[in-house]
Amino acid sequence: MNTTAQPFDAAQDLADAPATAGARQRPRDAATLILVRRGRRPEVLMGRRAPGHVFMASKWVFPGGRIDRADFLAAAATEPDGPTRARLEAELVPRRARALCLTAVRETFEETGLIVGRAAPAASVAGPWREFRAAGALPDLAALTYVARAITPPGRTRRFDARFFLADADALLAPEPTAGSGELDEIAWLPLEDARALDLPAITRFVLDEVSERLGNPDRPLPFVRMVRGAHQVTHV
Template structure:
């Protein structure tokens, strides 16, 4: 299997989120990596987490967050492409796969104001999707590619089973981010060549390497990062 551009930095990962004890099951989460052609090459959308956060404070990350109970049943303009749905089907049920994809789109909207969506008549719905639907949009799941999975090591203050999706900014209804919910205190399009100079969590640095490689080789095997018997392991699947 091909190796990522950057090896996974186990020591950095442990320093990003030191072990605090306790046992908790990882919660489903999803992240969206938006890319676009920039003046100096390919760019990715990133945000810096506010300093007051318990988890990954002041780090630059991709927008994303925890799956909500209502995510799976939300209407969408399109569904996942068959290859992406098949990859997720090896891990989760179709309903759970859909929830993960929708969570990536919703969280990106909440944190950046960006809509990965198709225009639709505004609708009044309850819950986390209220503002998205009121904006006159339906999520565009066909624009997503499933590119990586990572589980936070045991004993951390937060644990997530995170799926990373990627999409081209051409699928956005509007090209520039807003302040969003305020969870990210700075949001910017960053050239890939400069992104690794930012203060990044280890998993974000790893995924940036995967994004760079995937832009050159779209059918690249999907990496799965987790801790097994106290050591980080990176597995790949076709």
């Protein structure tokens, strides 16, 4: 494990949402999924948050969101693979580690209509997994690789302890996104170099660079980004 200072602009990072008196607000567990189409010009799936959002309005982000109670109970076609499972369970109890993988898949489906899963008989279930299961699929958790962790700095309107996962587009049952829930007003596959030119939150830019490096070196240590004594710190494990 090693710890390094990183060239984050903390003021810009905090400006992604209005400051509040929530410095002591406890971060909520969340998960984000970076879908990648490999090739000569690798592409990532990103969406622009609608202008009316309090949190990161009009910013381009990867699909994701906070954990839901239903994610602890949802069925899956496959389980997280060895390295991803081991890394998550070094931080979390196994039940919560698995639930966060399911969060990443569910949020991606809700926001983009894309299914990271395997075909299965349609099933009728209650709650936020209803439409996913009705589409005739079960989540493919083995397709996810745990690649980064970040805790939202104090002072944000909302705080998350976010785990970032990477998955190949080959794991999708259909290759193109739909309108999803409407939380993202534009969704697109973008070459990495084009994505860097967008209006991105500081952490999204950091993770985008991490993904670019990881495509050539999949065994890179996992970065953990957080604020310590007013400065961003990155620990690699």
